[in-house]
Amino acid sequence: MIKTLLKKQFSEIFKAYFFDAKKNKSRSKTSTVLYFLLFIFVMVGVMGAMFGALSFSLSPIIALGFGWLYFAVMVLLSILFGVFGSVFSTYSGLYLAKDNDLLLSMPIPVRAIMVSRLLGVYLMGLMYSSVAIIPAIVVYFIFSKASVMSIVGALLLPVTVSLFVLALSCIFGYFVAKISLKLKNKSFVTVLISLAFFALYYFVYFKASAFLGEFIKNVMIYGENIKERAYVVYIIGRSGEGAVVPLVAVNLVVSVLLFVTLYVISKSFIKIATSTAAVKRVKYYRKREKMHSSLSAVMLKELKRFTSSPNYMLNCGLGIVFMIAAGVFVLIKGGAIRETILPQFSGYEGLTVAAACAVVCMLVSMNDIAAPSVSLEGKTLWQIRSLPVGTNTILKSKYLLQICINIIPALFCAFAALVVLRPDILTAILFVALCTAYVVFHALYSLYCGLHKVNLDWTNEVVPIKQGLSVVFAIFGGWGVAIAIGALFLIAGAVMPVGVYLFIILSIILLLSAFIYRWINTSGVRVFEEL
Amino acid sequence: MLKIEHLTKTFGDKKAVDDLSLEIGAGEIYGFIGHNGAGKTTTLKSVCGIQSFDSGSVTLDGLSVISDPIAFKKQIAYIPDNPDLYDFMSGIKYLNFIADIFKVDENTRAERIEKYAGIFSLTDDLAQPISAYSHGMKQKLAIISAWLHNPRLIIMDEPFVGLDPKASHSLKQMMREICENGGAIFFSTHVLEVAEKLCDKVAIIKDGRLIKKGTMDEVKGDESLEEVFLELEAEK
Numbered sequence: 055m056i057k058t059l060l061k062k063q064f065s066e067i068f069k070a071y072f073f074d075a076k077k078n079k080s081r082s083k084t085s086t087v088l089y090f091l092l093f094i095f096v097m098v099g100v101m102g103a104m105f106g107a108l109s110f111s112l113s114p115i116i117a118l119g120f121g122w123l124y125f126a127v128m129v130l131l132s133i134l135f136g137v138f139g140s141v142f143s144t145y146s147g148l149y150l151a152k153d154n155d156l157l158l159s160m161p162i163p164v165r166a167i168m169v170s171r172l173l174g175v176y177l178m179g180l181m182y183s184s185v186a187i188i189p190a191i192v193v194y195f196i197f198s199k200a201s202v203m204s205i206v207g208a209l210l211l212p213v214t215v216s217l218f219v220l221a222l223s224c225i226f227g228y229f230v231a232k233i234s235l236k237l238k239n240k241s242f243v244t245v246l247i248s249l250a251f252f253a254l255y256y257f258v259y260f261k262a263s264a265f266l267g268e269f270i271k272n273v274m275i276y277g278e279n280i281k282e283r284a285y286v287v288y289i290i291g292r293s294g295e296g297a298v299v300p301l302v303a304v305n306l307v308v309s310v311l312l313f314v315t316l317y318v319i320s321k322s323f324i325k326i327a328t329s330t331a332a333v334k335r336v337k338y339y340r341k342r343e344k345m346h347s348s349l350s351a352v353m354l355k356e357l358k359r360f361t362s363s364p365n366y367m368l369n370c371g372l373g374i375v376f377m378i379a380a381g382v383f384v385l386i387k388g389g390a391i392r393e394t395i396l397p398q399f400s401g402y403e404g405l406t407v408a409a410a411c412a413v414v415c416m417l418v419s420m421n422d423i424a425a426p427s428v429s430l431e432g433k434t435l436w437q438i439r440s441l442p443v444g445t446n447t448i449l450k451s452k453y454l455l456q457i458c459i460n461i462i463p464a465l466f467c468a469f470a471a472l473v474v475l476r477p478d479i480l481t482a483i484l485f486v487a488l489c490t491a492y493v494v495f496h497a498l499y500s501l502y503c504g505l506h507k508v509n510l511d512w513t514n515e516v517v518p519i520k521q522g523l524s525v526v527f528a529i530f531g532g533w534g535v536a537i538a539i540g541a542l543f544l545i546a547g548a549v550m551p552v553g554v555y556l557f558i559i560l561s562i563i564l565l566l567s568a569f570i571y572r573w574i575n576t577s578g579v580r581v582f583e584e585l
Numbered sequence: 586m587l588k589i590e591h592l593t594k595t596f597g598d599k600k601a602v603d604d605l606s607l608e609i610g611a612g613e614i615y616g617f618i619g620h621n622g623a624g625k626t627t628t629l630k631s632v633c634g635i636q637s638f639d640s641g642s643v644t645l646d647g648l649s650v651i652s653d654p655i656a657f658k659k660q661i662a663y664i665p666d667n668p669d670l671y672d673f674m675s676g677i678k679y680l681n682f683i684a685d686i687f688k689v690d691e692n693t694r695a696e697r698i699e700k701y702a703g704i705f706s707l708t709d710d711l712a713q714p715i716s717a718y719s720h721g722m723k724q725k726l727a728i729i730s731a732w733l734h735n736p737r738l739i740i741m742d743e744p745f746v747g748l749d750p751k752a753s754h755s756l757k758q759m760m761r762e763i764c765e766n767g768g769a770i771f772f773s774t775h776v777l778e779v780a781e782k783l784c785d786k787v788a789i790i791k792d793g794r795l796i797k798k799g800t801m802d803e804v805k806g807d808e809s810l811e812e813v814f815l816e817l818e819a820e821k
Contacts, residue, residue, distance in 0.1 A: 338711035340699065342691060343681045351685035355671065362673035433669040439635045441686045442658035584637060 055162060059170035098185070105131070106189035116197040120277045125294025126287045128190035129215055136183030136219035137226065144175045144227025148319075154327045168320055172220065175227075179219035184212050194294075207296030214293070214308050221312040224319055231326050245364050249375060348443050352451035353458075359430060360423055360455065366430075369519050373420025377463035380417060381470035388474040396475075403477070404552030405543060410471040411485055411556070412540025415492045418464050419532025423456040424500035425525045428582065429509045429518035435585060445579040449501060453574070456497035464493050477552070484556035491563045492536075498570040500528040505578045508585060586611045586769050587632070587738055592641035594627050601627040602638070603793040609738070609771055609786070612764045616784035617773040618810075620818060624793040625773040626666060626742055632771070633663040633740050645738060659687065662731035666742040666773075668723040672716040676707065676726050679715060680733060687734035694733060701729040704755045720747040728756060732763075739763060741772035745779060757783055781810040789817055 071089045072081055081089070109128060116124050148171050157167050191208045198204070281288045292300035346354065360366050384391065399406050431438065438448055468489040472482050507524040509517065519525065539559055546555050587609040594602040602624045609615045619625050630636040632643050634650045634657060643650040648657045671679055677698070684694040702708040705725040715723065724747045731739055739760075745753050760770045760783065774780050780787060781801065787810070788798040796817055797804055805813045 336712040337709050338677055338713075340695065342695065343677075343684075345688075345691055346685040348686055348688075351682050355674070355682055358678070359671070359673055433667075434671055436630070436635050436663070436665050437670065440633050440658065440663040441683070442655045443686055444655060 056166045056169055059157075059162070059166055060173060062170070102185050102189050105135075105186045106193065109190045109193035113193055113197045115277075116194060118274070120274075121194065121198060121295045122288060122291030122297075123277050123280065124194065124291070125190070125211075126280070126291030128187060129211070129290055129294060130287075132183040132186035132190070132215050133219055133222070135186045136179045136216065137222050144172075144223040144230075148172065148175070148224075148227055148323070149231045149327050158324065158328070164323055165320060168316070168323060172224070172316075175223055176216065176220045179223055180212070180216040183215045183219050187212050187215050201296065203296035203298065203301075205296070207294055207301055210301065210305065211294050214305055217312050218308045221308065221315045224315045228315075228319055228322070228326075245367050349447050349451060349454075352438070352443060352448055353455055356427060356451050356455045359427075360459075363515060363519070365516055365519050366423075366426070370423045370426065370525070371421050371459065373417045374459065374463045376420060377414070377417045377467040380413070381463070381467040384467075384470040384474055388470075391474050402547070403475075404547050404555070407475055407477050407481060407485060407552045408543035408547070408555065409540045410475060411468075411488055412536050414464060414467050414471065414489050415496075415536035415539055416533055417467060418460055418489070418493055418496055419529055419536055421456065421460050422496070422500040422503075422525055422528035422532070423459060424452045424497055425504045425528035426518040426522055427452045427455075427501070428504040428585075429507075429522055429524065430515065431585075432510050432515075432518075435510060439583075445582050446575055449505075449574055449578055449582060452504070453497040453501045456500060457493055460493045460497065461490065464489050481553045481556065484553055484560060488539075488556050488560045488563065491560055491567065492539075495535075495563050495567040495570070496528075496532050498567055498574065499531065500524075501574060502570050502578070503527040503531070505574070505581045508581075510585065586613075586646060587771065588642075588644045589628075589632060590642045590644075592628065592631060592638055592643065594624075594631055594636070594638040600793045602631065602790075605641070605790070605793075605795050607788055607795070607798065609769050611767050611769055613785045614760055614764055614770045614783055615772070616780040616787040617771065617790065618775070618777065618780055618787065618814060619773075619790035623790045625790060627793075628790070629663070629740050629742050629771070629773060633661055634658055635663070659734075660737040662734070662736040662739045664724075664727045664731050664739070664741040664744055666746065668720075668727040670715050670723055670727060672714070675712055675714050676718070677711040679726065680711070680730055683730040684733050689734050697733050697735075698729065701732050701759075704759070705729065705752055721749060721752070724748055725752060728759075732759065736763075736768065738769050738771065741770070743774060744772055745774065745776060753779075777809075777811045777814060781805070789814060791817065 071086055071093075105128075108131070112124055112127060115121075148168070154167075158164070191211060194208070195204075289300045290304055293304040360371070396403075396406060465486065468486050472485060477485065503524040507522060507527065509522055542559075543552065543555055546558075550558075587607075589605060589607040592602055592605040593600065605624075605628060607615075617625055617628070627636065631638040632650065634643075634654045645657055645660050648660065650657045671682070674682065680698055681694070684698075689697070698711075699708070702711060705728070707722065707725050707729065710718070710722065715726065718726065724744070728744070731741075744756060748756060757779075760772075763770060764785075784801055786798070786800050787804050789796050789804070797813075801810070804810070808816075
C-alpha cells in the first residue's frame with residue numbers, strides 16, 4: 055500500500071521535471087536532464103557553496119579547540135534552513151492535498167497516507183538541511199583529525215538533523231493548519247508575515263558578517279557562556295564531534311520527539327484535513343450598492359483578484375514596499391547622503407540624477423501586475439468573454455490597475471530622491487515626468503508580455519504568477535530598460551547635460567508606450583479574443 | 586429572434602459543428618440534445634460570442650455576434666456547464682459586478698437580487714466568498730446573475746446539473762416566465778424527460794451535424810424523446 059502511495063507521491067514531486075504542463079506533454083530527455091542539472095547547480099553549486107564559504111569563515115574556531123561550537127552553530131543554521139525549506143510543504147502537502155478526500159474514502163490506513171505525504175516533506179527537509187550541514191562536515195575534516203567516532207558522528211549528523219527538521223516542520227505545519235482554520239483576511243496576514251520574514255532576512259543578512267567577526271574574535275567567551283547557560287547546545291555540538299554519550303542522547307531525544315509528533319499528528323489528521331469552512335459564516339444584509347461604469351467594474355474585479363491572493367501580491371507587487379521603504383530611507387538619511395556620498399560625485403551631478411531615475415524605474419519594474427493577469431483568467435475566461443464589455447476595456451482595466459497601484463509609491467520615491475539630489479527645477483520636472491512615463495510604459499509592456507505568453511491551463515495560480523514567461527520578460531525586460539536609462543548617461547553625459555538626456559529618454563519612453571498601446575488595441579485585442 | 590445559419594467550427598481536422606442552422610423564435614424554449622462530444626457546447630459558445638467560428642452567421646433580432654458583439658451580448662445571458670465563477674469575490678459582489686456590466690440601476694438590481702436569491706434560498710449566503718460555495722450554490726448564483734438584466738435570450742449548457750429538486754423546479758418556472766414575457770431559452774441537456782416536458786422545440790445533434798429539429802411533436806411523434814434519440818444515435 056505504502057509503495058503505491060509513494061510511487062504516486064514521487065510522480066507528483068518530480069512531475070515538473072518530466073512533464074511540461076504548459077505544452078501538456080512529456081519533456082524530452084535532454085530537457086529533463088537540463089532541469090535536473092539546473093536544480094543541482096542551484097542547490098549544490100549556489101547554496102552548497104554559500105554554506106561552504108560560511109563554514110570556512112567559522113573554521114578558525116575548530117583550530118581553537120571549539121569544534122563543538124562550530125558544529126552547534128552549523129547544526130542550528132542547517133535546522134533553520136531545513137525548516138524554512140519544508141515547513142510550508144508540510145502544511146500544504148499534508149493538509150491541503152487535493153486528493154485527501156479521495157484517499158481517505160479508500161481502504162487505506164491513515165498512517166500510510168501520512169507516511170507517503172511526510173516522505174515528500176522529509177526529502178525537502180533533508181535536501182535543504184544537507185546543503186548546509188554536509189559542507190560544514192567536509193570543512194570540519196579539513197581542519198581536524200578524523201577518528202572512528204568523529205566519522206560516525208559526522209555520518210549520523212545529516213540524518214539526525216533531517217529527522218529533527220521533520221519533527222519541527224510537522225509541529226509548525228500542525229499549528230499553521232490550526233491557525234489558518236481560524237484566520238480572517240488570510241491573504242493580508244500571509245503577506246504581512248512574508249514581509250516581516252523578508253525584513254528579518256535582510257536584517258540578518260546585513261548584520262551577519264559583523265556578527266561572525268565578533269563571534270570568532272571572542273569565541274572563548276562565547277564558548278564558555280554557551281557551555282554554562284545553554285548546555286543543550288553544547289551537547290548538540292559534541293554529538294557532531296562524535297562524543298559517545300551526547301551522540302546517543304541527541305539521537306534518542308530526536309527519535310522520541312519525532313515519534314510523539316507523528317503520534318499527535320496522526321490523531322488529528324482526519325479532523326484537520328477534512329475541515330473546509332475556515333471562514334466565519336457572514337450573513338448577508340441587504341444594502342444599497344453603488345453603480346459603477348463597465349471599466350470601473352472590471353478594474354475593481356482585477357483589484358479584488360490582486361488583493362485576494364498573497365502569491366499575486368508578493369510576486370507582482372513587492373516593489374510597492376521597496377519603493378516606499380527606499381523613499382523613507384532616502385528622506386531619513388538624506389543629510390548623510392548629501393554630506394558623504396554626493397560629494398564623491400562632485401562634477402558628475404547629472405550621473406546621480408540619471409542613476410536615481412534608473413533605481414526608481416527598476417523598483418517600478420518589480421510590480422508587473424498586468425503580466426500574469428491574462429493567464430489568471432484561466433477557467434473563468436468564459437465569464438468576461440460572454441459579457442457585453444469591449445475587449446479594449448478588459449485590457450485597459452489590466453494595465454490601468456498596474457498604473458494606479460504603482461504611480462503613488464513611484465512618485466513618492468521620485469520626490470524623495472529629488473529632495474536629496476536637489477537638481478534645477480527643469481531637471482526635477484523632467485525627472486518626475488520620466489518616472490511617471492515609465493510607470494505607464496511598464497504597465498503597457500507587462501500586458502504586452504502577458505498577451506504574448508498566455509497560459510490558461512493551470513491548476514495552481516503560482517504557475518502564471520511566478521513561473522510564467524510573461525512575468526520573467528516583464529520584470530527582466532523592465533530592469534533592462536531601467537539599467538539602460540542609467541548606463542547610457544555614462545556615454546551621453548559627456549556630450550549633453552542631464553536635463554537634455556532626460557528629455558530624450560522621456561521622448562523614447564513615450565514613443566515606445568504609444569507603440570505598445572497601439573499594439574494592445576489592435577493585435578492584443580485579437581489575441582485576447584482568440585484565446 | 587435567434588438565427589443560426591450554416592455555423593461551422595473546426596478544431597484542427599475535426600469538424601466540431603458542421604453547417605448547423607437553427608432558428609429560435611420569441612417565447613420558445615428550445616432544447617438541444619446530443620451525445621457527449623456531439624458539438625452542443627461548441628455551438629452554444631459560438632452562439633454567445635465566447636468562441637470564434639469558421640463560417641456561418643449568428644444573429645439576434647438582426648444583431649450579429651460577429652459585427653456587433655457588444656449590442657448582441659447585452660441581449661443575452663450565458664450559463665456554462667461548469668460554473669467557474671470568480672472565486673475571489675463574494676456572491677453579492679459578483680452579482681453587483683454583473684449588474685454593473687449590464688448597467689442595471691441600483692433599485693432594479695436590489696429588487697431582482699432579492700427576488701431570485703429568495704427563490705433559490707441563497708440570500709443568507711450572498712456575503713460568503715464564492716470559494717466557499719458548493720457546486721449547486723455556484724450554479725444557483727450563475728442563474729441569478731443571468732436573470733439580473735432581464736435578457737431577451739438565455740443560453741444554458743446543462744443548467745439542471747447540481748441543482749436540488751426544488752431549485753430545478755424553480756428554474757423551470759423562471760424559464761417559462763422569460764418566454765411568456767417574449768424572451769427565449771436555448772439550452773442543452775442530457776435529461777431527456779426534462780426536455781420532453783419543458784421544451785417547445787428540440788434539435789438533435791450528432792457528430793457536429795444537426796440530424797433532427799422541430800416542435801416536440803414533430804420530432805418524437807408517438808414515441809418518447811428517449812426512444813427517438815436512441816434510434817437516431819444507432820443510425821450510422
